[in-house]
Amino acid sequence: MSTKTFAEINLNNLVHNINAIKEKVAPSEIIPVVKANAYGHGAVAVTNRLVKEGFTRFAVAQFQEAMELRDSGISHPILIFGRLFPDEISEAIKAGFRISLFGIEDIRWIEKAGQEQPANVHVNVETGMGRIGVLFDREPDFFDVLLASKHCVWEGLYSHFSTSDETDKMYATLQLSRFQDILSRLKEKGKTPAIIHMANSGAVLDLPESTFDAVRPGILLYGHYPSSETSRSIKIRQVMTLKTFVAHIRKIPANFPVSYGRKWTAEKPTTIAVLPIGYADGIQRSLTNIGKVLIKGKRYPLVGRVTMDHIMIDVGDDPINPGDPVVIWGEEPQGVIQALDVAQSIGTIPYELTCGVSSRIKRIYVGKA
DSSP states (O other): OOTTSEEEEEHHHHHHHHHHHHHHHTTSEEOOBOHHHHHTTOHHHHHHHHHHTTOOOEEESSHHHHHHHHHTTOOSOEEEOSOOOHHHHHHHHHHTOEEEEOSHHHHHHHHHHOOSSOEEEEEEEESSSSSSSEETTSHHHHHHHHHHOSSEEEEEEEOOOSSTTSSOOHHHHHHHHHHHHHHHHHHHTTOOOSEEEOOOHHHHHHOGGGOTTEEOOOGGGGTOOSOTTSOOOSOOOOOEEEEEEOOEEEEEOTTOEESGGGOEEOSSOEEEEEESOOTTTTOOGGGTTTOEEEETTEEEEEESOOOSSOEEEEOTTSOOOTTOEEEEEEEETTEEEOHHHHHHHTTOOHHHHHHTOOTTSEEEEESOO
């Protein structure tokens, strides 16, 4: 693990972002989403800083992610979005995790676990994501079983948007309407939980009617808009800057190929800077002949195939030297490369880029709690 190739995680930018979200959605509570190692930023460090800032409830996708936070000393409520299986439920209840329910079977598993301590549960309603949850038009029987359970404390109700980051909000509005219909039916029966939440990052930006009691921002926390189609109603700062350095300089003549498969050949004599970072570190192979990096405030093209451990950059005749720092994406005083722009150049999303930064890359924190 090179100390010169690292991801700089600016936790002060994280705080700026969450405070901007807080101002927009007030008085709704914020449940920061720290799944997938806080989208590659480091879940323990991110959560600790947010605890210091007064945030008290968090969300992850998997049981082991919640356990990592508990084992690090974080005692606050943690909602697990993913399904828990019987061998995980007892531990989850003991740890005080908030368990998501997707069907009657989940309630039966909790009852079978038979813990003296009841399980705090959040019901995930499937309103159109097409993934997991209690189907919006089949919920009456489910809620009857839930309310009869002696082992479940019904704390929350939530759903998840499929298209909140798209310009056309018709389908998102349909999902919201389905969710509101369920809420209305439950309220008529006096059966509403303490925390109702639906808004993800896209909805935080563009669907204020979906904020309810709490919102669940993910990618927005880390300084990236969910897509180019959302508004920029919150001004955010990138939290991760992925950095490396020039390891080697090589002058090549015209017609000389670079990297595997000879996918790029120099049209004229030029200089190639070799950077010690590749797809094993999280640089998408699809950035071959597409990507750009920032050196001394100037953008240079990535040429030739991305390899496991290296990428090659055409720096022309510029005075670039071994040891010069390089920004893959992120912010520095001399310039910015937006991860969203990098992602869109290869048909993906910034989530995939930041989550894909591998364990070979050291995280260095600025503003650590």
